[in-house]
Amino acid sequence: MLKTISLSATLMIFWLLMSGIYTPLLIGLGVVSVAFTMIIVHRMNIIDQETHPTHILLNLPKFIVYLFIDLVISSITVVKLVWQVRKPITPTFSTYKIKLKTDVAKVIYANAITVTPGTIAIDLNGDEITVHALVKEGIDDLLTGEKETKVRQLVE
Amino acid sequence: MFTAAIIAILVTMVLALTRAILGPSLYDRILAVNMFGTKTVLGIAVVGFLMGRPDFLDIALIYALMNFIGVIAILRFFEYDPRGTTNHDR
Amino acid sequence: MIIDAISWFCLMLGCFFCFSGGVGILRFPDFFTRMHAASVTDSLGAILILVGLMFQAGLTLVTVKLAFILLFLLLTGPASSHAMAKAALHSGHKPMNSNTSDDAAKNSASGGDVSNP
Numbered sequence: 001m002l003k004t005i006s007l008s009a010t011l012m013i014f015w016l017l018m019s020g021i022y023t024p025l026l027i028g029l030g031v032v033s034v035a036f037t038m039i040i041v042h043r044m045n046i047i048d049q050e051t052h053p054t055h056i057l058l059n060l061p062k063f064i065v066y067l068f069i070d071l072v073i074s075s076i077t078v079v080k081l082v083w084q085v086r087k088p089i090t091p092t093f094s095t096y097k098i099k100l101k102t103d104v105a106k107v108i109y110a111n112a113i114t115v116t117p118g119t120i121a122i123d124l125n126g127d128e129i130t131v132h133a134l135v136k137e138g139i140d141d142l143l144t145g146e147k148e149t150k151v152r153q154l155v156e
Numbered sequence: 157m158f159t160a161a162i163i164a165i166l167v168t169m170v171l172a173l174t175r176a177i178l179g180p181s182l183y184d185r186i187l188a189v190n191m192f193g194t195k196t197v198l199g200i201a202v203v204g205f206l207m208g209r210p211d212f213l214d215i216a217l218i219y220a221l222m223n224f225i226g227v228i229a230i231l232r233f234f235e236y237d238p239r240g241t242t243n244h245d246r
Numbered sequence: 247m248i249i250d251a252i253s254w255f256c257l258m259l260g261c262f263f264c265f266s267g268g269v270g271i272l273r274f275p276d277f278f279t280r281m282h283a284a285s286v287t288d289s290l291g292a293i294l295i296l297v298g299l300m301f302q303a304g305l306t307l308v309t310v311k312l313a314f315i316l317l318f319l320l321l322t323g324p325a326s327s328h329a330m331a332k333a334a335l336h337s338g339h340k341p342m343n344s345n346t347s348d349d350a351a352k353n354s355a356s357g358g359d360v361s362n363p
Contacts, residue, residue: 018214018314020307075290078282079263082270091279114324117285120278122331132331134282157254161295164261168287171268175280183277183334190326191271191284194319195264198295201315205299213311220315224322231326231333 003052007041008034053104056154063154067112070147074118078134092139095123095130098148105155112147158206165199186230193223253301260294267291277334281327288323292316 015030016022041047081089100106106129110121113131119138123130133139169192176188197220204212263286270283296316303309 014314017307017310018217071289071293075263075286078270078286079266082266082273082283082286089274089279091276093278110328111324114285114327115289115320117289118282120281120285120327120331122328122335132278132281134279157257161257161261161298164265165295168264168268171265171272175271178272181277181334183330183337184280187277187281187284187330188271190330191267191287194288194292194323197315197319198264198292201296201299201312205302210303210308210311213308213315217311217315217318220318220322224318224326227326228329231329234333234337 003047003054004038004042006054007047007052008038011037056104056108059154063150066150067115071116074116074138078117081134089134090136092133092136093130094133094139095128096143097127098129099127100148100151100155102155105151108154109148109151112151113142158202161202162199162206165195165202169195169199182234186227186234190223190227193219193227197223249301253298256294256298256301260291260296260298263287263294264291278331281331285323285327288319288327292319292323 011034012030015034016027019026019030081087098106098109100109106124110124110129113119113121113129118134119142120132121129122132131139131142133142172188172192172195176185176192179185197216200212200216200219204210204216267283267285267287270286271280274280274283293316296312296319300309300312303312
């Protein structure tokens with residue numbers, strides 16, 4: 001029930017921010033749209049811990065800051081490799097085990113890997129993840145497990 | 157100065173299109189088209205600022221979502237298709 | 247005035263990152279490496295350009311819309327990259343080995359063909 005309320009509140013805030021015109025007609029249309037969406041969501045029965053993970057909100061800002069710093073550093077690395085004609089790239093393809101338990105944690109981890117340039121998570125099978133890295137150092141960084149620790153701190 | 161940003165984005169789009177034309181495989185082309193779409197979103201946003209019409213941002217928002225759905229649809233269509241690996245995909 | 251300067255700095259830096267990604271997508275030798283180049287323009291290039299525009303807009307609903315565009319780009323980018331990489335791998339597109347990267351890098355300008363293992 002709490003998740004239903006928070007989801008409809010989020011959708012309503014989204015409508016208000018996107019519309020920018022606050023007349024009774026448009027706000028009424030927004031209420032109707034949100035109600036229709038909630039009916040569909042209820043019929044699909046998909047509101048649970050997985051589709052609406054409110055429990056991670058508290059730790060989210062810290063994780064976003066960490067991810068942003070990581071993103072900037074790896075972007076600069078990749079851009080350097082683009083412009084340095086002499087330096088050869090070493091594309092590496094590796095599969096390793098991760099210790100994260102829940103599906104939400106695994107998906108966040110895989111997306112965090114993909115969003116940082118230089119590494120792409122290709123496959124996620126049980127607790128094995130397949131990563132492709134532009135340079136070998138990318139894989140070595142992931143194997144130290146720092147990102148995994150951050151994701152665990154975020155989810156738990 | 158917005159003009160300079162638009163020119164840079166357009167040059168990037170030309171580079172992406174070059175890759176889409178060169179190929180060699182189907183997936184290179186899809187990748188280039190996806191990148192072209194992302195640059196279009198940024199381009200529409202900057203053009204909106206250049207012309208002083210922030211309404212363009214709504215179009216950019218819709219384009220971002222449509223681009224994603226389009227790429228996923230194309231990939232659904234071609235996944236497990238052996239044509240992707242040949243150099244002469246028709 | 248200072249905000250204007252920061253805004254232009256972000257925009258120009260974002261354009262540089264986008265352009266670098268565009269060069270990378272032409273220069274790198276095979277599909278998986280090109281994907282990394284495209285990923286730079288999708289993440290840092292988009293972030294810097296949209297943040298630059300946000301500084302121009304100030305605290306209005308326009309900024310909120312730009313933030314939503316950025317959010318959607320950052321959520322959909324990894325998803326489509328992952329889908330592309332997985333589809334390419336499943337259709338038999340073998341990634342390049344690191345020990346062959348030296349000779350492949352030489353003919354990278356002509357888009358070295360590594361699709362047949």
